[in-house]
Amino acid sequence: MSTVAAHHDDDHHHAPPAGMKRWLFSTNHKDIGTMYLIFSLIMLFLGGGMAMLIRAELYMPGLQLLEPDLYNNMVTNHALIMVFGVVMPAAAGMANWMIPLMIGAPDMALPRLNNLSFWLLPAGATLLIMSVLAPFFGGGAPVNTGWTLYPPLSIQAGMSMDLLIFTLHVLGISSILASINIITTIINMRAPGMTMMKMPLFVWAWFFTAVLLIIVMPALAGGVTMLLFDRHFGTSFFDAAGGGDPVLFQHLFWFFGHPEVYVLLLPSIGVMGVVIPTFSRKPLFGYKSLVWGMVVLTILGCVVWAHHQYTIGMSVFATKYFMIGTILISIPVGLMIFNFVFTMWRGAMTFETPMLFSIAIIIMFSFAGATGVMLAVVPADLQYHDTYFVVAHFHYALIPGALFGLYAGVFYWLPKWTGHMYNEKLGKIFFWWTTIAFNVTFFPQHFSGLAGMPRRIVDYGVQFQEFNVISSIGGFAFGLSHLLFLYIIIQTVRGGKKAPAMPWEGAQIGTSGLEWTVSSPPPHHTFTTPPTVK
Amino acid sequence: MAESEQIAAQAAKIKASNRRVFLTLGMVAVLMFGFAFALVPLYRIICDVTGVNSVATNTTRVKASDVVDMVVDRSRLVTIEFDATINGNLPWEFKPSIKKVQVHPGERKQVSYYFKNNADHPVTTQSVPGVTPWQASRHFQKIECFCFNTQTLAAGEEVEMGLLFVVDAELPKEINTLTLSYTIMDIDRGKALEKPDLSAADNDYEGQSARRISMR
Structure with a gap:
């Protein structure tokens, strides 16, 4: 519980080393956090560019821009980049920056492991980009399976698939190591007096995220390893011709894939858990119930995966079990939503950009929850399965639920990270622009999906054109808004109004978090002598 | 002097504890990797016993x-x-x-x-x-x-x-x-x-x- 373990590395008492060495060999949680955030920002534009190509292709029926296989490859990599390259690293970057500051630790528990966790990411990203490029240089068929990588199609793809499997291995190892590090930090490195139940909600949220990652990420690694064996070493884990079962891969994938949704969601719930009390100027309502809600969410999240597979023909008993389990998840999630609303109730609210994002998340994520319950119901899902209704549902879940939560975090902590206030006016413009564009993009997809437009297909019937035109225009506006986001960040990094140690008036209300006791930006080394929490 | 010794002892204790947590969690990750492979026979047994998988090959x-x-x-x-x-x-x-x-x-x-x-x-x-x-x-x-x-x-x-x-x-x-x-x-x-080269798609x-x- 003490923090005197600060003396792992000799350079801890000095200023950061100059030049590339500072970043390559960094064991400093703030520098590594910064690198995580920059990495995910770059990946955001890469994955976003792919989304723009998809929307451009779907602007009109017929084939205009992309070959069918390339289109499906874009769909696949858009998903993988956004999940593994953007949301997870961004959340890990925030964890690196904020968890030690919040709990009064001098650094992460395992600083060198931390360095490794980060530097595996560029390696993984390189493999992923090679996988995209290989088909253009005679590498066989591109990966056209969608991010689920279902066999037998994934067994038939060219060498791109192998590169993608290695990508998942590398990124998986990175996030497992990061998760181990975060849990170790939370358990061992808290300042004296910082009990578990005094930790800011963001720390708790990351604790459960890390638990989930350690449990499910290796299962995915095992699944894709078997895929690799089936492709090259003559095994038949998933190949029916040799006695395997392709459905087994679906189970393995979704055993990872469904908890992964909570991996993406929980850090943002954590951000909201610190942002909403700040701008409501009230302590967080129901802190304990939120923590226990996350326990329930973590457990339930691990045992309902097959609701993604109702159409494989499971027995009635099995589908019933997965349906009921899935609907039960709305209880802990609903509890979180109500706790946030009650935190705002009769608070002295102001609407800075992070708060705007948090409120928008509550509304839009609840909407995604409603469509999620629709999809959980077996007979209804058989109708909606693999349509744009599903696409609309999970984008409503993940863009507000994960991405906007991270945006809230970026605006909330930018002053702490950079020492400068961001331009509030531009921040609010960005919020309204991106939120409206997001809804214009994805709301019509509910209708085209209910009308039967299938997902992951390059072309569509002319009757869906109006919805797709609206969706594409919204999509372009949504993409464009991120240039403003980039501009705001660069502007804030380069200068602006000086930020005080506690830039938000209500930030310390009802929380023992120590992040506001250090200056903005914090010195290179913080809490080398342990602070005491009263 | 006594105080610095105390700090060093405390640091060593935390280092040992970090190591313990790291190894425990690492073990969990390795076990879960093995679990994925254990699912291959397990899945077959579960399907045989409960018949949850519809396309039964065991007619x-x-x-x-x-x-x-x-x-x-x-x-x-x-x-x-x-x-x-x-x-x-x-x-x-x-x-x-x-x-x-x-x-x-x-x-x-x-x-x-x-x-x-x-x-x-x-x-x-x-x-x-x-x-x-x-x-x-x-x-x-x-x-x-x-x-x-x-x-x-x-x-x-x-x-x-x-x-x-x-x-x-x-x-x-x-x-x-x-x-x-x-x-x-x-x-x-x-x-x-x-496999045939699927890139010759048409x-x-x-x-x-x-x-x-x-x-x-």
């Missing part, structure tokens, strides 16, 4: 003597539909000689399937059956079936092979139609892994649909 094989005194339920007629699929790019022809038959539960019935090897070399295959709906698979009992053995056909050879089956009387009342589907596979895994999409034999 029942029985001895002819076992079904001698099986009661024939003349009050019901069940339609059996036959389906044939060729896995991958196997150059075979494979189809049922009759599209569907009607049988009384308990009544023995013989049908046949047509096989032809269009390759220029001998090929050995195995047929894998599946019955839908899954609830019926337990009650569809095969007395003789080509699927009990592998089939080796010389280049250009064609053959008809029989299937003798009985649907037992315990078949749930609500099931009036069941489909027996065979998928025929090249058992030489090395050859089966040789021609290939047609090729794949042609490869699936339509039923007469």
Whole structure:
């Protein structure tokens, strides 16, 4: 519980080393956090560019821009980049920056492991980009399976698939190591007096995220390893011709894939858990119930995966079990939503950009929850399965639920990270622009999906054109808004109004978090002598 | 002096604790990796025991003597539909000689399937059956079936092979139609892994649909 373990590395008492060495060999949680955030920002534009190509292709029926296989490859990599390259690293970057500051630790528990966790990411990203490029240089068929990588199609793809499997291995190892590090930090490195139940909600949220990652990420690694064996070493884990079962891969994938949704969601719930009390100027309502809600969410999240597979023909008993389990998840999630609303109730609210994002998340994520319950119901899902209704549902879940939560975090902590206030006016413009564009993009997809437009297909019937035109225009506006986001960040990094140690008036209300006791930006080394929490 | 010693002792304690937590969690990760592989046999067992996976490949094989005194339920007629699929790019022809038959539960019935090897070399295959709906698979009992053995056909050879089956009387009342589907596979895994280049997409999409034999 003490923090005197600060003396792992000799350079801890000095200023950061100059030049590339500072970043390559960094064991400093703030520098590594910064690198995580920059990495995910770059990946955001890469994955976003792919989304723009998809929307451009779907602007009109017929084939205009992309070959069918390339289109499906874009769909696949858009998903993988956004999940593994953007949301997870961004959340890990925030964890690196904020968890030690919040709990009064001098650094992460395992600083060198931390360095490794980060530097595996560029390696993984390189493999992923090679996988995209290989088909253009005679590498066989591109990966056209969608991010689920279902066999037998994934067994038939060219060498791109192998590169993608290695990508998942590398990124998986990175996030497992990061998760181990975060849990170790939370358990061992808290300042004296910082009990578990005094930790800011963001720390708790990351604790459960890390638990989930350690449990499910290796299962995915095992699944894709078997895929690799089936492709090259003559095994038949998933190949029916040799006695395997392709459905087994679906189970393995979704055993990872469904908890992964909570991996993406929980850090943002954590951000909201610190942002909403700040701008409501009230302590967080129901802190304990939120923590226990996350326990329930973590457990339930691990045992309902097959609701993604109702159409494989499971027995009635099995589908019933997965349906009921899935609907039960709305209880802990609903509890979180109500706790946030009650935190705002009769608070002295102001609407800075992070708060705007948090409120928008509550509304839009609840909407995604409603469509999620629709999809959980077996007979209804058989109708909606693999349509744009599903696409609309999970984008409503993940863009507000994960991405906007991270945006809230970026605006909330930018002053702490950079020492400068961001331009509030531009921040609010960005919020309204991106939120409206997001809804214009994805709301019509509910209708085209209910009308039967299938997902992951390059072309569509002319009757869906109006919805797709609206969706594409919204999509372009949504993409464009991120240039403003980039501009705001660069502007804030380069200068602006000086930020005080506690830039938000209500930030310390009802929380023992120590992040506001250090200056903005914090010195290179913080809490080398342990602070005491009263 | 005493204070700095105390700090050093504290630091060592935390370092040891970090190590412990790291190793424990690392072990969990490794175990979960193993769990993925353990699921391969586990999944098969769970499916066998509970029948949660509908496309049951374990349709029942029985001895002819076992079904001698099986009661024939003349009050019901069940339609059996036959389906044939060729896995991958196997150059075979494979189809049922009759599209569907009607049988009384308990009544023995013989049908046949047509096989032809269009390759220029001998090929050995195995047929894998599946019955839908899954609830019926337990009650569809095969007395003789080509699927009990592998089939080796010389280049250009064609053959008809029989299937003798009985649907037992315990078949749930609500099931009036069941489909027996065979998928025929090249058992030489090395050859089966040789895939056509799918990047030549335009021609290939047609090729794949042609490869699936339509039923007469």
